Amino acid sequence: MPDDKKKSTESEYDIFIASLVYPEAGAVFAAPPRKLAEVKDDCIIVLDTNTLFVPYLIGKDSLEQIQKTYKHLIAQKRLRIPGQVAREFAKNRALKLTELYQRLSQKKNSVQELQMGRYPLLENVPEYQEVVALEDAINRQIQDYRRALGRVLDHVQAWNWDDPVSALYSELFTPEIIVDPTFDKEKVREEIALRYQHSIPPGYKDASKDDGGIGDFLIWKTILEIGKANNKSVVLVSGDEKIDWRYKIDKQVLYPRYELVDEFRRHSGGNSFHLIQFYQLLDLYGASEEIVQEVRKTEIKETKEQFSAVLDTGSATVLFPFTINKSFKSYGHHPITIPRAYYEQVQALGFESDNVLIISPFGSVRGTIYYAEAGWGRYYQIVARGGNYPEDPLNRFDLGQEILVEIVRMNDAVQVSYVPA
Numbered sequence: 001m002p003d004d005k006k007k008s009t010e011s012e013y014d015i016f017i018a019s020l021v022y023p024e025a026g027a028v029f030a031a032p033p034r035k036l037a038e039v040k041d042d043c044i045i046v047l048d049t050n051t052l053f054v055p056y057l058i059g060k061d062s063l064e065q066i067q068k069t070y071k072h073l074i075a076q077k078r079l080r081i082p083g084q085v086a087r088e089f090a091k092n093r094a095l096k097l098t099e100l101y102q103r104l105s106q107k108k109n110s111v112q113e114l115q116m117g118r119y120p121l122l123e124n125v126p127e128y129q130e131v132v133a134l135e136d137a138i139n140r141q142i143q144d145y146r147r148a149l150g151r152v153l154d155h156v157q158a159w160n161w162d163d164p165v166s167a168l169y170s171e172l173f174t175p176e177i178i179v180d181p182t183f184d185k186e187k188v189r190e191e192i193a194l195r196y197q198h199s200i201p202p203g204y205k206d207a208s209k210d211d212g213g214i215g216d217f218l219i220w221k222t223i224l225e226i227g228k229a230n231n232k233s234v235v236l237v238s239g240d241e242k243i244d245w246r247y248k249i250d251k252q253v254l255y256p257r258y259e260l261v262d263e264f265r266r267h268s269g270g271n272s273f274h275l276i277q278f279y280q281l282l283d284l285y286g287a288s289e290e291i292v293q294e295v296r297k298t299e300i301k302e303t304k305e306q307f308s309a310v311l312d313t314g315s316a317t318v319l320f321p322f323t324i325n326k327s328f329k330s331y332g333h334h335p336i337t338i339p340r341a342y343y344e345q346v347q348a349l350g351f352e353s354d355n356v357l358i359i360s361p362f363g364s365v366r367g368t369i370y371y372a373e374a375g376w377g378r379y380y381q382i383v384a385r386g387g388n389y390p391e392d393p394l395n396r397f398d399l400g401q402e403i404l405v406e407i408v409r410m411n412d413a414v415q416v417s418y419v420p421a
Contacts, residue, residue, distance in 0.1 A: 044233070085219060180222075196373070237276055317408045318406070321404055329399050337382075406419065
């Protein structure tokens, strides 16, 4: 087959993809996977990268409980860390430490001494003398506080990859716990292209990242290897809430995607795959309610802060230029493809929606922002509903006209504005 013909064939959507995703149709109606409570004493526990960073945000007692839980699992030879997780931890650990240093530094610099000023006319007034004395005492305490924070900063700065969390991991995570299979890189590229083209989980929601979202896929491939090698059920501990790992409804996380459950069953000889958050792991193995709730609140707070970080960078609004083209003018839904550079923001801010208000200088219409796959790759697109009727306001834009497209979230709805440049 000529190369150009082969490439064309490979890029087409496979209408028989369901046979690849679910090759054993009879198994769909077989007995359901074993429940978490049934496998918890015999399963393999696999840690995701985000789980390894939770201890950086919790207290001493919770860290000790985590150590106890990990030691229990290690003693039973049931704890595993994928090689990709270890590499992601190495890549991002410095960010956690610099975040800690930055927060302490900001706290130190934000506390300023009181500066009421001096008023000689009041120097003989007892009440004024009392105020001056209190101000001096408070300022001395502020100075002591800032000096103490400075010593804490010196301590953090002196860490040489031996911070308390890294030291704990160094003690616990021996080479036997790390599972690092060797994969054929070319085959991985081919498989990931096929899976992403057809939105087969996991990883396709990270496709806009610089590495194409390969991290989640390699972790999943390692999980399959763990299940196969040990002939056991696997529980992945992860805070990842994207829909290419879990089902969600109204922001409520439910359970793993069935595609993952079925694929794991086939690779592991009929065992079950489970997906839980870190606080659920601690609860599963007997941690106190107090510690479970602290870790749960920490995970929730971390998720919110990651979302807020996107907002704080000024990227709560996606703004890009667009030239009115033939497709926009010809098709009733007036499609606009969002530039790839904004995919991560669109995903993080939840702009994918069928409740979109499109505003133009000529009037407003309802529309949708959706994610799809095509022969040329993955894309996000804005489309209007209906269109090309006599009063269609979007028809009044001129071919070749330059506009700015602005996408913002308004409570539970998404608003898109088309503004002439």
